[in-house]
Amino acid sequence: MSNPVPGVDTVYIDPLRQERSRKKARRDALIGIASLLGFVVVIVLLVGRSSGWEAVQKTFFDGDQFVESFPGLLQAFWLNVRIFLIAEPLILIIGLLVALARTLKSPMFLPVRVLATLYVDIFRGVPTILVIFLLGFGMPALQLPGVPSDAIFWGTAALVLSYGAYVAEVFRAGIGSVHPSQTMAARSLGLSLFQTNRFVVLPQAVRNVTPPLLNDFISLQKDTALVAVLGPIEILRRAQIDTSANFNYTPYVGAALIFIALTIPMTRFADWIAVRSARKRQAGGAS
Amino acid sequence: MSFEFQSESESFIAVDGVWKSFDTHPVLRGISLDVAAHSATVLIGASGSGKSTLLRCINALETVDAGSIVVNSELDVTAFNADLDAIRRRIGIVFQSYNLFPHMKVLDNVTLGPTRVLKRSKKESIEAAMHLLTRFGLEAKAHDYPDRLSGGQSQRVAIVRALAMEPEIMLFDEITSALDPMLVGEVLDTVRELREGGLTIVMATHEMPFAKEIADQVCFLRDGIVWESGPANQIFDAPQRAETQNFLHRVN
Numbered sequence: 001m002s003n004p005v006p007g008v009d010t011v012y013i014d015p016l017r018q019e020r021s022r023k024k025a026r027r028d029a030l031i032g033i034a035s036l037l038g039f040v041v042v043i044v045l046l047v048g049r050s051s052g053w054e055a056v057q058k059t060f061f062d063g064d065q066f067v068e069s070f071p072g073l074l075q076a077f078w079l080n081v082r083i084f085l086i087a088e089p090l091i092l093i094i095g096l097l098v099a100l101a102r103t104l105k106s107p108m109f110l111p112v113r114v115l116a117t118l119y120v121d122i123f124r125g126v127p128t129i130l131v132i133f134l135l136g137f138g139m140p141a142l143q144l145p146g147v148p149s150d151a152i153f154w155g156t157a158a159l160v161l162s163y164g165a166y167v168a169e170v171f172r173a174g175i176g177s178v179h180p181s182q183t184m185a186a187r188s189l190g191l192s193l194f195q196t197n198r199f200v201v202l203p204q205a206v207r208n209v210t211p212p213l214l215n216d217f218i219s220l221q222k223d224t225a226l227v228a229v230l231g232p233i234e235i236l237r238r239a240q241i242d243t244s245a246n247f248n249y250t251p252y253v254g255a256a257l258i259f260i261a262l263t264i265p266m267t268r269f270a271d272w273i274a275v276r277s278a279r280k281r282q283a284g285g286a287s
Numbered sequence: 288m289s290f291e292f293q294s295e296s297e298s299f300i301a302v303d304g305v306w307k308s309f310d311t312h313p314v315l316r317g318i319s320l321d322v323a324a325h326s327a328t329v330l331i332g333a334s335g336s337g338k339s340t341l342l343r344c345i346n347a348l349e350t351v352d353a354g355s356i357v358v359n360s361e362l363d364v365t366a367f368n369a370d371l372d373a374i375r376r377r378i379g380i381v382f383q384s385y386n387l388f389p390h391m392k393v394l395d396n397v398t399l400g401p402t403r404v405l406k407r408s409k410k411e412s413i414e415a416a417m418h419l420l421t422r423f424g425l426e427a428k429a430h431d432y433p434d435r436l437s438g439g440q441s442q443r444v445a446i447v448r449a450l451a452m453e454p455e456i457m458l459f460d461e462i463t464s465a466l467d468p469m470l471v472g473e474v475l476d477t478v479r480e481l482r483e484g485g486l487t488i489v490m491a492t493h494e495m496p497f498a499k500e501i502a503d504q505v506c507f508l509r510d511g512i513v514w515e516s517g518p519a520n521q522i523f524d525a526p527q528r529a530e531t532q533n534f535l536h537r538v539n
Contacts, residue, residue, distance in 0.1 A: 182386060185382065185386035185388070187348065188380045189379075189399065189404060189448070189449070189452060190372045190400060190452060191372075191400065200388055204389070204390050207390065
């Protein structure tokens with residue numbers, strides 16, 4: 001009359017408990033949906049009944065204006081995408097190099113370290129739009145031979161310099177997040193400092209800071225619109241022109257929608273990466 | 288692993304009057320110690336007695352404040368212009384917390400040193416690594432990441448990783464202290480095998496029965512001083528000083 005021994009991977013849940021938790025899940029879902037619907041109804045009623053709603057609807061949500069301006073906005077947005085695609089790799093390279101420069105310990109590298117620190121202090125301290133103004137108007141005014149005077153060039157350069165400083169700090173935090181015992185283990189195998197960084201510290205550092213790096217990417221996608229202040233017709237400038245031509249703000253809403261269409265998938269992707277790396281770190285916590 | 292040694296009688300590792308402090312806290316206070324080639328020396332003593340620091344000084348992970356450590360009468364570990372990478376190629380160390388590289392598979396952990404430091408070919412390094420992993424019963428884990436290993440397996444991989452550099456000396460820094468008691472045995476078996484293979488071993492441990500079994504020489508450290516040292520049976524069975532007796536009484 002011995003009891004059967006359950007197998008090692010047997011999962012057993014009391015059917016009564018299972019039924020109860022299933023019921024609770026169903027009820028929770030219903031309450032959530034009802035609450036959300038109620039919230040939407042309240043907002044619609046509040047906004048729709050406000051005295052200014054009709055005027056706002058005409059100037060911001062005009063269907064004809066939207067359809068008319070949208071293709072032009074989309075076309076102008078291609079410039080934002082190109083600025084982003086060129087700036088992002090450069091930012092990653094500068095950020096990584098500056099972060100590494102700040103970790104150099106040898107006295108010979110003091111100038112490199114000082115320059116890297118100055119760069120981060122200055123470009124992180126000045127508002128991005130101010131950097132764009134200063135470079136975009138200042139550099140062409142110098143009329144140096146061989147230096148381009150193109151507004152898009154200097155707008156992109158300003159974004160690269162400004163974001164490079166931020167990303168350098170993100171990388172530096174990542175390098176700091178790798179436990180010193182990893183460096184000690186690598187050094188004890190005879191790896192040089194350079195090899196230790198290259199094969200042991202940096203791969204782990206980059207993995208640790210992927211979520212904050214993606215966050216900066218998203219921010220950069222939006223900030224490409226700042227280049228508008230120098231004149232090139234990217235999406236914000238295009239919207240501005242359409243707006244002033246027709247005295248209607250709908251193109252701004254169109255531009256906002258286009259940005260959102262790009263940043264939301266990117267944000268979800270960043271969230272997914274963050275959750276995944278958190279889970280990975282939990283699983284591998286021992287070493 | 289075959290190496291030319293000078294003579295057997297001469298000390299292979301000569302630690303002479305080593306001092307080391309961290310800020311104002313002295314950790315080693317004039318330690319002298321001789322280790323013969325192919326012998327096992329076990330360091331015992333309470334936490335904070337300086338065992339770990341001494342081991343780290345021997346392969347130059349820490350610099351000494353005074354004194355010298357010379358290997359084979361020719362390699363001065365403590366010289367100002369010492370070639371640290373050369374020292375660490377010849378002296379392996381295994382830590383309490385394994386310190387495997389979590390982003391690399393077991394095999395890559397083991398071949399990193401041979402390919403990048405010894406500049407061996409990938410093929411040759413993998414063959415040698417697989418040979419070592421098989422010898423210690425880890426061949427099935429070669430393509431796993433470290434987070435899939437038990438503590439005992441992790442520590443054995445760490446030992447294999449150090450062995451892959453074909454060191455003349457192995458330093459073990461409380462390598463079983465972080466392990467589940469059930470897993471201590473497999474790691475100690477590994478050390479026992481290396482001892483029988485003739486590797487020169489310096490080991491800090493709290494596993495007294497094991498120390499008694501494998502040690503040629505036992506050193507009891509207390510407050511950064513070699514309080515008492517001698518053959519294993521002398522230290523364990525007939526310790527001369529009251530502090531040694533007291534320590535052994537408390538750990539047993």
